[in-house]
Amino acid sequence: MGNYVIGIDLGGTNLKAGLVDRDGKIHQRLSIKTENNADPQTISNQIFYLIDEIINVGAGLKPAPTSIIGVGLGSPGLVDKKGETILFSPNLPLWRNIPIKRMVSERFSIPCVLENDANAAAWGEKWVGAGKEADSLVMLTLGTGIGGGIVINKKLWRGVNNVAAEIGHMVIQMDGPKCSCGNYGCIEAYASATAMVRRFKELLKSGAPSSLKDAGDVTAKMINDAAFQGDRASLDIIKETGHYLGVALVNIMHVLNPEVIVLTGGMIGSGDLLMDPIKQVIKEKAFEASAKETKIVFSQLGNDAGIIGAAGCLLNELEISV
Amino acid sequence: MGNYVIGIDLGGTNLKAGLVDRDGKIHQRLSIKTENNADPQTISNQIFYLIDEIINVGAGLKPAPTSIIGVGLGSPGLVDKKGETILFSPNLPLWRNIPIKRMVSERFSIPCVLENDANAAAWGEKWVGAGKEADSLVMLTLGTGIGGGIVINKKLWRGVNNVAAEIGHMVIQMDGPKCSCGNYGCIEAYASATAMVRRFKELLKSGAPSSLKDAGDVTAKMINDAAFQGDRASLDIIKETGHYLGVALVNIMHVLNPEVIVLTGGMIGSGDLLMDPIKQVIKEKAFEASAKETKIVFSQLGNDAGIIGAAGCLLNELEISV
Numbered sequence: 194m195g196n197y198v199i200g201i202d203l204g205g206t207n208l209k210a211g212l213v214d215r216d217g218k219i220h221q222r223l224s225i226k227t228e229n230n231a232d233p234q235t236i237s238n239q240i241f242y243l244i245d246e247i248i249n250v251g252a253g254l255k256p257a258p259t260s261i262i263g264v265g266l267g268s269p270g271l272v273d274k275k276g277e278t279i280l281f282s283p284n285l286p287l288w289r290n291i292p293i294k295r296m297v298s299e300r301f302s303i304p305c306v307l308e309n310d311a312n313a314a315a316w317g318e319k320w321v322g323a324g325k326e327a328d329s330l331v332m333l334t335l336g337t338g339i340g341g342g343i344v345i346n347k348k349l350w351r352g353v354n355n356v357a358a359e360i361g362h363m364v365i366q367m368d369g370p371k372c373s374c375g376n377y378g379c380i381e382a383y384a385s386a387t388a389m390v391r392r393f394k395e396l397l398k399s400g401a402p403s404s405l406k407d408a409g410d411v412t413a414k415m416i417n418d419a420a421f422q423g424d425r426a427s428l429d430i431i432k433e434t435g436h437y438l439g440v441a442l443v444n445i446m447h448v449l450n451p452e453v454i455v456l457t458g459g460m461i462g463s464g465d466l467l468m469d470p471i472k473q474v475i476k477e478k479a480f481e482a483s484a485k486e487t488k489i490v491f492s493q494l495g496n497d498a499g500i501i502g503a504a505g506c507l508l509n510e511l512e513i514s515v
Numbered sequence: 516m517g518n519y520v521i522g523i524d525l526g527g528t529n530l531k532a533g534l535v536d537r538d539g540k541i542h543q544r545l546s547i548k549t550e551n552n553a554d555p556q557t558i559s560n561q562i563f564y565l566i567d568e569i570i571n572v573g574a575g576l577k578p579a580p581t582s583i584i585g586v587g588l589g590s591p592g593l594v595d596k597k598g599e600t601i602l603f604s605p606n607l608p609l610w611r612n613i614p615i616k617r618m619v620s621e622r623f624s625i626p627c628v629l630e631n632d633a634n635a636a637a638w639g640e641k642w643v644g645a646g647k648e649a650d651s652l653v654m655l656t657l658g659t660g661i662g663g664g665i666v667i668n669k670k671l672w673r674g675v676n677n678v679a680a681e682i683g684h685m686v687i688q689m690d691g692p693k694c695s696c697g698n699y700g701c702i703e704a705y706a707s708a709t710a711m712v713r714r715f716k717e718l719l720k721s722g723a724p725s726s727l728k729d730a731g732d733v734t735a736k737m738i739n740d741a742a743f744q745g746d747r748a749s750l751d752i753i754k755e756t757g758h759y760l761g762v763a764l765v766n767i768m769h770v771l772n773p774e775v776i777v778l779t780g781g782m783i784g785s786g787d788l789l790m791d792p793i794k795q796v797i798k799e800k801a802f803e804a805s806a807k808e809t810k811i812v813f814s815q816l817g818n819d820a821g822i823i824g825a826a827g828c829l830l831n832e833l834e835i836s837v
Contacts, residue, residue, distance in 0.1 A: 271804070328675070329674070341770075343770075345667050346670065350667055350771070352772020352773065352805075353772055353773060353805075353808055353809065354772055354802075354805055354808050354809075355772075356769075356772045357772035358772075359770070359772075359802065362769045364687055364766055365688075366687075366688055366690070366700075367687055367688050368688070378688075440686055443698075444685045444686055444766070445770070447678075447681040447685055448663075448685060448767070449672070449674060449679050450675055450678045450679035450680075480678050480681065482676040482677075482678055483674075483675075483676055486675055487676075
């Protein structure tokens with residue numbers, strides 16, 4: 194058996210691959226741009242290309258191809274119960290009903306596992322990141338939307354249909370704003386980057402002064418930067434976002450009482466501006482035992498969690514089946 | 516090794532014991548009234564008395580004492596992480612910091628496990644009840660409050676502090692009514708028996724006609740009975756309760772995607788009047804895959820779940836440690 198796994202993280206804008214060792218360290222990286230509306234043929238060819246670069250061409254990579262154990266592939270969207278096919282992916286709308294696991298393993302004659310990208314990233318944090326020592330971990334990915342991953346008893350928990358950990362769609366206010374999923378008052382409709390920008394615009398409309406008043410198309414990143422410059426409206430909106438996240442995290446603590454909750458995604462760039470109000474709500478609303486013991490932390494692996502976690506899922510799968 | 520376990524279910528009004536076989540069948544039952552404000556000495560003496568009746572006196576019970584494997588004790592409140600002591604119990608306020616596990620096992624020289632009562636009941640349903648075939652199960656106990664139990668990968672999930680499955684305190688409306696826990700908008704503050712009675716009174720106050728208008732101190736049972744007699748206000752309030760429960764169940768499905776959700780407790784006496792609106796919300800709001808596959812069912816063991824489950828927890832513990 195070899196020493197390296199190819200971890201692949203398929204995203205709406207980038208397809209990233211890394212050569213990951215058995216300790217979860219990335220030794221080489223490759224990356225290609227992806228198009229949101231790419232057809233499945235193009236996406237799978239890009240995946241094949243990256244694997245081929247690493248295995249056959251080498252792409253300047255060592256070790257030699259023979260030491261590749263297999264491929265772990267993290268993909269957005271709903272993976273079927275057998276872990277073989279992407280059934281549906283909101284961010285890559287054409288990427289569906291693709292038996293990519295079989296396609297990869299047959300083409301390269303190596304084992305492949307397919308995992309939902311948020312699950313893969315959660316597993317990465319559990320394996321070698323912010324939840325390394327933990328038996329249980331819940332991860333929230335705070336970006337355009339809010340994704341999640343759950344580790345229970347040192348194993349990813351995927352649910353009966355592989356759709357567990359859709360934490361972004363937990364309702365915290367039944368009559369709240371409409372969410373992308375069609376329901377109302379999901380945490381995603383309050384605390385995703387998209388929702389934060391929406392609330393920021395509403396705040397400015399209500400007359401709040403801000404350095405971003407004439408900035409045109411405001412993004413979450415701009416709000417974050419302005420907050421660090423002391424912009425009151427931006428500070429208030431990030432604090433409010435932290436408050437909403439705190440409510441969601443207390444819900445998770447009430448239901449799962451995990452050892453660690455890991456926050457990741459673009460929005461954690463706000464650092465303590467986001468973390469302080471989260472911890473304040475937890476202090477006020479969580480059970481005392483839970484508030485004391487559950488660690489709320491930012492990701493340690495950052496954008497590498499997907500690659501590392503996907504590789505870890507392959508190792509996991511092989512250890513289980515061996 | 517013997518063939519029977521003594522399962523004990525400690526409640527705010529009754530202390531119940533049963534002789535349970537390895538298939539989860541209850542062969543004999545004993546029961547004593549408990550007082551809400553009973554001191555720990557009284558409660559533990561009552562527990563000892565029941566065990567003694569079964570083991571030593573026999574109380575007309577067969578088999579002989581020698582075939583008792585041990586005692587499983589389900590208690591309300593927070594069990595410490597080691598499963599040895601009740602730290603705190605809202606419904607038995609004086610019943611705290613009692614190392615009842617050790618007290619029982621030393622006194623009778625038999626193994627004893629201590630489990631939170633809702634967890635024990637959930638395990639009962641998993642072992643021989645509504646979730647018998649399931650890998651994962653979430654149970655909600657709908658009574659004065661709302662309790663819960665979670666089974667993941669065929670094991671009770673207790674969390675890092677033994678406070679998981681406090682599903683009743685999941686917030687579904689941040690600015691909702693105040694809950695017994697001090698927070699606002701928990702599902703318990705909408706859909707427990709207490710909350711249903713409160714909403715019913717508000718409805719009558721707003722002028723809605725009802726056969727219970729002059730009934731005095733209305734209870735959830737009375738609302739249920741009136742609903743079955745066709746009382747509009749009662750029907751509406753139960754339907755609304757089901758709607759709120761549906762929102763909570765969809766949250767659970769989003770987070771855990773369990774195979775089975777079991778509803779138990781006094782309020783399930785409303786039957787389809789409660790279940791229909793729950794299923795309607797799930798149809799509208801849950802992910803399609805989840806809505807199709809997660810079974811929403813009433814308890815099969817009813818009030819016996821606590822005794823059977825506590826006994827099952829003892830068997831489980833011994834099988835694990837053997």
